[in-house]
Amino acid sequence: MRQFNKAIRSTLALWLLTAFIYPLFMLICGQIALPFQANGSLITNNQGKVIGSVLIGQPFKSDRYFWSRPSTVNYSTGPEAPITGVSGASNLAPSNPELLKRIQGEVSRLKQANITPTADLVYTSGSGLDPHISIDAAQAQVQRIASIRGINPEKLQSLVAENTDSRFLGIFGEPGVNVLKLNLALDAF
CATH class of the missing domain: 1.20.5 (Single alpha-helices involved in coiled-coils or other helix-helix interfaces)
Structure with missing residues:
Protein backbone atom coordinates (compact mmCIF):
# COMPACT_ATOMS: atom_id res chain seq x y z
CA MET A 1 0.00 0.00 0.00
CA PHE A 36 4.18 39.69 -30.99
CA GLN A 37 5.16 36.13 -31.96
CA ALA A 38 3.42 34.51 -28.99
CA ASN A 39 0.13 36.12 -29.99
CA GLY A 40 0.23 34.92 -33.61
CA SER A 41 2.20 37.71 -35.30
CA LEU A 42 -1.03 39.58 -36.02
CA ILE A 43 -1.01 42.81 -38.01
CA THR A 44 -3.63 45.46 -37.31
CA ASN A 45 -4.80 48.43 -39.34
CA ASN A 46 -5.00 52.06 -38.15
CA GLN A 47 -8.31 51.35 -36.40
CA GLY A 48 -6.79 48.46 -34.43
CA LYS A 49 -8.68 45.77 -36.37
CA VAL A 50 -6.71 42.60 -37.10
CA ILE A 51 -6.17 42.29 -40.86
CA GLY A 52 -3.89 39.27 -41.00
CA SER A 53 -0.95 37.34 -39.70
CA VAL A 54 2.60 37.52 -40.95
CA LEU A 55 2.77 33.72 -40.61
CA ILE A 56 -0.30 32.72 -42.64
CA GLY A 57 -0.66 33.26 -46.36
CA GLN A 58 -3.78 35.06 -47.51
CA PRO A 59 -5.42 35.24 -50.91
CA PHE A 60 -5.07 38.41 -52.95
CA LYS A 61 -7.08 38.39 -56.17
CA SER A 62 -7.21 42.08 -57.09
CA ASP A 63 -4.99 43.26 -59.92
CA ARG A 64 -3.88 46.15 -57.67
CA TYR A 65 -1.99 43.76 -55.37
CA PHE A 66 0.78 41.23 -55.54
CA TRP A 67 -0.77 37.78 -55.82
CA SER A 68 0.16 35.11 -53.32
CA ARG A 69 0.60 31.40 -53.83
CA PRO A 70 -2.50 29.48 -54.80
CA SER A 71 -3.92 27.42 -51.98
CA THR A 72 -6.12 24.36 -51.65
CA VAL A 73 -7.20 25.68 -48.26
CA ASN A 74 -10.51 27.52 -48.02
CA TYR A 75 -9.47 30.52 -45.97
CA SER A 76 -12.03 31.60 -43.41
CA THR A 77 -11.23 35.30 -43.60
CA GLY A 78 -13.63 38.12 -44.03
CA PRO A 79 -15.60 40.59 -41.96
CA GLU A 80 -17.75 37.93 -40.33
CA ALA A 81 -15.16 35.16 -39.99
CA PRO A 82 -12.18 34.91 -37.65
CA ILE A 83 -8.74 34.86 -39.22
CA THR A 84 -8.05 31.16 -39.15
CA GLY A 85 -7.27 28.59 -41.75
CA VAL A 86 -7.25 24.88 -41.97
CA SER A 87 -3.82 23.65 -42.93
CA GLY A 88 -3.38 20.94 -45.52
CA ALA A 89 -2.41 20.03 -49.03
CA SER A 90 -4.72 18.71 -51.75
CA ASN A 91 -3.16 15.23 -51.69
CA LEU A 92 -3.75 14.97 -55.43
CA ALA A 93 -1.34 12.74 -57.29
CA PRO A 94 0.69 14.30 -60.13
CA SER A 95 -1.36 12.25 -62.59
CA ASN A 96 -4.71 13.44 -61.20
CA PRO A 97 -6.76 15.32 -63.84
CA GLU A 98 -8.10 17.76 -61.20
CA LEU A 99 -4.57 18.84 -60.32
CA LEU A 100 -3.64 19.27 -63.98
CA LYS A 101 -6.81 21.32 -64.57
CA ARG A 102 -6.07 23.57 -61.58
CA ILE A 103 -2.46 24.13 -62.69
CA GLN A 104 -3.48 24.90 -66.27
CA GLY A 105 -6.05 27.38 -64.94
CA GLU A 106 -3.38 29.14 -62.86
CA VAL A 107 -0.96 29.28 -65.79
CA SER A 108 -3.58 30.74 -68.13
CA ARG A 109 -4.66 33.30 -65.48
CA LEU A 110 -1.02 34.40 -65.07
CA LYS A 111 -0.44 34.59 -68.82
CA GLN A 112 -3.62 36.67 -69.28
CA ALA A 113 -2.21 39.11 -66.71
CA ASN A 114 1.09 39.13 -68.65
CA ILE A 115 2.97 37.46 -65.78
CA THR A 116 5.61 34.85 -66.43
CA PRO A 117 4.47 31.81 -64.42
CA THR A 118 6.85 30.80 -61.65
CA ALA A 119 6.58 27.60 -59.65
CA ASP A 120 5.30 29.30 -56.51
CA LEU A 121 2.61 31.20 -58.42
CA VAL A 122 1.38 27.94 -59.96
CA TYR A 123 1.84 25.25 -57.31
CA THR A 124 0.46 25.26 -53.77
CA SER A 125 2.65 24.88 -50.71
CA GLY A 126 2.58 21.73 -48.60
CA SER A 127 0.65 23.38 -45.78
CA GLY A 128 -1.51 25.59 -47.97
CA LEU A 129 -0.67 28.53 -45.71
CA ASP A 130 2.73 29.72 -46.94
CA PRO A 131 2.85 33.55 -46.66
CA HIS A 132 5.88 33.99 -48.94
CA ILE A 133 6.53 34.01 -52.65
CA SER A 134 9.93 33.96 -54.29
CA ILE A 135 11.70 37.13 -55.32
CA ASP A 136 11.25 36.05 -58.96
CA ALA A 137 7.47 35.71 -58.46
CA ALA A 138 7.30 39.21 -56.99
CA GLN A 139 9.49 40.64 -59.77
CA ALA A 140 7.24 39.02 -62.38
CA GLN A 141 4.27 41.02 -61.02
CA VAL A 142 5.97 44.42 -60.76
CA GLN A 143 5.15 45.60 -64.29
CA ARG A 144 1.45 44.68 -63.94
CA ILE A 145 1.06 46.56 -60.67
CA ALA A 146 3.12 49.52 -61.88
CA SER A 147 0.87 50.01 -64.90
CA ILE A 148 -2.39 49.56 -62.93
CA ARG A 149 -1.39 51.85 -60.05
CA GLY A 150 0.66 54.29 -62.12
CA ILE A 151 3.76 53.79 -60.00
CA ASN A 152 7.34 53.80 -61.21
CA PRO A 153 8.50 50.14 -61.50
CA GLU A 154 11.83 50.99 -59.82
CA LYS A 155 9.96 52.16 -56.71
CA LEU A 156 8.05 48.88 -56.68
CA GLN A 157 11.38 47.04 -56.99
CA SER A 158 12.57 48.80 -53.85
CA LEU A 159 9.34 47.86 -52.02
CA VAL A 160 9.95 44.23 -52.97
CA ALA A 161 13.53 44.46 -51.69
CA GLU A 162 12.39 46.06 -48.41
CA ASN A 163 9.86 43.27 -47.78
CA THR A 164 12.15 40.38 -48.64
CA ASP A 165 12.94 38.06 -45.74
CA SER A 166 16.43 36.60 -45.85
CA ARG A 167 17.40 33.00 -45.18
CA PHE A 168 16.71 31.69 -41.69
CA LEU A 169 19.94 32.04 -39.68
CA GLY A 170 21.61 33.05 -42.94
CA ILE A 171 21.82 29.48 -44.27
CA PHE A 172 18.42 27.74 -44.17
CA GLY A 173 15.82 28.09 -46.93
CA GLU A 174 15.58 30.66 -49.64
CA PRO A 175 14.85 34.38 -49.41
CA GLY A 176 11.16 35.10 -49.79
CA VAL A 177 8.78 38.02 -50.02
CA ASN A 178 5.97 38.17 -47.45
CA VAL A 179 2.96 39.03 -49.61
CA LEU A 180 0.82 40.54 -46.85
CA LYS A 181 3.60 42.88 -45.69
CA LEU A 182 4.40 43.82 -49.28
CA ASN A 183 0.77 44.62 -50.09
CA LEU A 184 0.41 46.69 -46.92
CA ALA A 185 3.55 48.63 -47.88
CA LEU A 186 2.08 49.05 -51.36
CA ASP A 187 -1.12 50.57 -49.92
CA ALA A 188 0.92 52.89 -47.69
CA PHE A 189 3.02 54.02 -50.66
Whole structure:
Protein backbone atom coordinates (compact mmCIF):
# COMPACT_ATOMS: atom_id res chain seq x y z
CA MET A 1 0.00 0.00 0.00
CA ARG A 2 2.91 2.33 0.74
CA GLN A 3 4.30 1.91 -2.80
CA PHE A 4 0.87 2.50 -4.29
CA ASN A 5 0.49 5.73 -2.29
CA LYS A 6 3.95 6.86 -3.42
CA ALA A 7 3.09 6.13 -7.08
CA ILE A 8 -0.13 8.16 -6.85
CA ARG A 9 1.68 11.14 -5.31
CA SER A 10 4.44 10.97 -7.93
CA THR A 11 1.88 10.84 -10.72
CA LEU A 12 -0.03 13.82 -9.33
CA ALA A 13 3.19 15.80 -8.83
CA LEU A 14 4.35 15.11 -12.42
CA TRP A 15 0.88 15.86 -13.76
CA LEU A 16 0.82 19.19 -11.91
CA LEU A 17 4.33 20.01 -13.15
CA THR A 18 3.82 19.04 -16.80
CA ALA A 19 0.16 19.98 -17.27
CA PHE A 20 0.03 23.27 -15.37
CA ILE A 21 3.29 24.73 -14.08
CA TYR A 22 5.46 24.21 -17.18
CA PRO A 23 2.83 25.44 -19.71
CA LEU A 24 2.05 28.46 -17.53
CA PHE A 25 5.78 29.22 -17.26
CA MET A 26 6.19 28.99 -21.06
CA LEU A 27 3.13 31.19 -21.60
CA ILE A 28 4.47 33.87 -19.30
CA CYS A 29 7.97 33.68 -20.85
CA GLY A 30 6.48 33.99 -24.34
CA GLN A 31 4.36 36.99 -23.39
CA ILE A 32 7.33 38.73 -21.78
CA ALA A 33 10.11 37.89 -24.24
CA LEU A 34 8.25 37.65 -27.58
CA PRO A 35 4.69 39.01 -27.25
CA PHE A 36 4.18 39.69 -30.99
CA GLN A 37 5.16 36.13 -31.96
CA ALA A 38 3.42 34.51 -28.99
CA ASN A 39 0.13 36.12 -29.99
CA GLY A 40 0.23 34.92 -33.61
CA SER A 41 2.20 37.71 -35.30
CA LEU A 42 -1.03 39.58 -36.02
CA ILE A 43 -1.01 42.81 -38.01
CA THR A 44 -3.63 45.46 -37.31
CA ASN A 45 -4.80 48.43 -39.34
CA ASN A 46 -5.00 52.06 -38.15
CA GLN A 47 -8.31 51.35 -36.40
CA GLY A 48 -6.79 48.46 -34.43
CA LYS A 49 -8.68 45.77 -36.37
CA VAL A 50 -6.71 42.60 -37.10
CA ILE A 51 -6.17 42.29 -40.86
CA GLY A 52 -3.89 39.27 -41.00
CA SER A 53 -0.95 37.34 -39.70
CA VAL A 54 2.60 37.52 -40.95
CA LEU A 55 2.77 33.72 -40.61
CA ILE A 56 -0.30 32.72 -42.64
CA GLY A 57 -0.66 33.26 -46.36
CA GLN A 58 -3.78 35.06 -47.51
CA PRO A 59 -5.42 35.24 -50.91
CA PHE A 60 -5.07 38.41 -52.95
CA LYS A 61 -7.08 38.39 -56.17
CA SER A 62 -7.21 42.08 -57.09
CA ASP A 63 -4.99 43.26 -59.92
CA ARG A 64 -3.88 46.15 -57.67
CA TYR A 65 -1.99 43.76 -55.37
CA PHE A 66 0.78 41.23 -55.54
CA TRP A 67 -0.77 37.78 -55.82
CA SER A 68 0.16 35.11 -53.32
CA ARG A 69 0.60 31.40 -53.83
CA PRO A 70 -2.50 29.48 -54.80
CA SER A 71 -3.92 27.42 -51.98
CA THR A 72 -6.12 24.36 -51.65
CA VAL A 73 -7.20 25.68 -48.26
CA ASN A 74 -10.51 27.52 -48.02
CA TYR A 75 -9.47 30.52 -45.97
CA SER A 76 -12.03 31.60 -43.41
CA THR A 77 -11.23 35.30 -43.60
CA GLY A 78 -13.63 38.12 -44.03
CA PRO A 79 -15.60 40.59 -41.96
CA GLU A 80 -17.75 37.93 -40.33
CA ALA A 81 -15.16 35.16 -39.99
CA PRO A 82 -12.18 34.91 -37.65
CA ILE A 83 -8.74 34.86 -39.22
CA THR A 84 -8.05 31.16 -39.15
CA GLY A 85 -7.27 28.59 -41.75
CA VAL A 86 -7.25 24.88 -41.97
CA SER A 87 -3.82 23.65 -42.93
CA GLY A 88 -3.38 20.94 -45.52
CA ALA A 89 -2.41 20.03 -49.03
CA SER A 90 -4.72 18.71 -51.75
CA ASN A 91 -3.16 15.23 -51.69
CA LEU A 92 -3.75 14.97 -55.43
CA ALA A 93 -1.34 12.74 -57.29
CA PRO A 94 0.69 14.30 -60.13
CA SER A 95 -1.36 12.25 -62.59
CA ASN A 96 -4.71 13.44 -61.20
CA PRO A 97 -6.76 15.32 -63.84
CA GLU A 98 -8.10 17.76 -61.20
CA LEU A 99 -4.57 18.84 -60.32
CA LEU A 100 -3.64 19.27 -63.98
CA LYS A 101 -6.81 21.32 -64.57
CA ARG A 102 -6.07 23.57 -61.58
CA ILE A 103 -2.46 24.13 -62.69
CA GLN A 104 -3.48 24.90 -66.27
CA GLY A 105 -6.05 27.38 -64.94
CA GLU A 106 -3.38 29.14 -62.86
CA VAL A 107 -0.96 29.28 -65.79
CA SER A 108 -3.58 30.74 -68.13
CA ARG A 109 -4.66 33.30 -65.48
CA LEU A 110 -1.02 34.40 -65.07
CA LYS A 111 -0.44 34.59 -68.82
CA GLN A 112 -3.62 36.67 -69.28
CA ALA A 113 -2.21 39.11 -66.71
CA ASN A 114 1.09 39.13 -68.65
CA ILE A 115 2.97 37.46 -65.78
CA THR A 116 5.61 34.85 -66.43
CA PRO A 117 4.47 31.81 -64.42
CA THR A 118 6.85 30.80 -61.65
CA ALA A 119 6.58 27.60 -59.65
CA ASP A 120 5.30 29.30 -56.51
CA LEU A 121 2.61 31.20 -58.42
CA VAL A 122 1.38 27.94 -59.96
CA TYR A 123 1.84 25.25 -57.31
CA THR A 124 0.46 25.26 -53.77
CA SER A 125 2.65 24.88 -50.71
CA GLY A 126 2.58 21.73 -48.60
CA SER A 127 0.65 23.38 -45.78
CA GLY A 128 -1.51 25.59 -47.97
CA LEU A 129 -0.67 28.53 -45.71
CA ASP A 130 2.73 29.72 -46.94
CA PRO A 131 2.85 33.55 -46.66
CA HIS A 132 5.88 33.99 -48.94
CA ILE A 133 6.53 34.01 -52.65
CA SER A 134 9.93 33.96 -54.29
CA ILE A 135 11.70 37.13 -55.32
CA ASP A 136 11.25 36.05 -58.96
CA ALA A 137 7.47 35.71 -58.46
CA ALA A 138 7.30 39.21 -56.99
CA GLN A 139 9.49 40.64 -59.77
CA ALA A 140 7.24 39.02 -62.38
CA GLN A 141 4.27 41.02 -61.02
CA VAL A 142 5.97 44.42 -60.76
CA GLN A 143 5.15 45.60 -64.29
CA ARG A 144 1.45 44.68 -63.94
CA ILE A 145 1.06 46.56 -60.67
CA ALA A 146 3.12 49.52 -61.88
CA SER A 147 0.87 50.01 -64.90
CA ILE A 148 -2.39 49.56 -62.93
CA ARG A 149 -1.39 51.85 -60.05
CA GLY A 150 0.66 54.29 -62.12
CA ILE A 151 3.76 53.79 -60.00
CA ASN A 152 7.34 53.80 -61.21
CA PRO A 153 8.50 50.14 -61.50
CA GLU A 154 11.83 50.99 -59.82
CA LYS A 155 9.96 52.16 -56.71
CA LEU A 156 8.05 48.88 -56.68
CA GLN A 157 11.38 47.04 -56.99
CA SER A 158 12.57 48.80 -53.85
CA LEU A 159 9.34 47.86 -52.02
CA VAL A 160 9.95 44.23 -52.97
CA ALA A 161 13.53 44.46 -51.69
CA GLU A 162 12.39 46.06 -48.41
CA ASN A 163 9.86 43.27 -47.78
CA THR A 164 12.15 40.38 -48.64
CA ASP A 165 12.94 38.06 -45.74
CA SER A 166 16.43 36.60 -45.85
CA ARG A 167 17.40 33.00 -45.18
CA PHE A 168 16.71 31.69 -41.69
CA LEU A 169 19.94 32.04 -39.68
CA GLY A 170 21.61 33.05 -42.94
CA ILE A 171 21.82 29.48 -44.27
CA PHE A 172 18.42 27.74 -44.17
CA GLY A 173 15.82 28.09 -46.93
CA GLU A 174 15.58 30.66 -49.64
CA PRO A 175 14.85 34.38 -49.41
CA GLY A 176 11.16 35.10 -49.79
CA VAL A 177 8.78 38.02 -50.02
CA ASN A 178 5.97 38.17 -47.45
CA VAL A 179 2.96 39.03 -49.61
CA LEU A 180 0.82 40.54 -46.85
CA LYS A 181 3.60 42.88 -45.69
CA LEU A 182 4.40 43.82 -49.28
CA ASN A 183 0.77 44.62 -50.09
CA LEU A 184 0.41 46.69 -46.92
CA ALA A 185 3.55 48.63 -47.88
CA LEU A 186 2.08 49.05 -51.36
CA ASP A 187 -1.12 50.57 -49.92
CA ALA A 188 0.92 52.89 -47.69
CA PHE A 189 3.02 54.02 -50.66
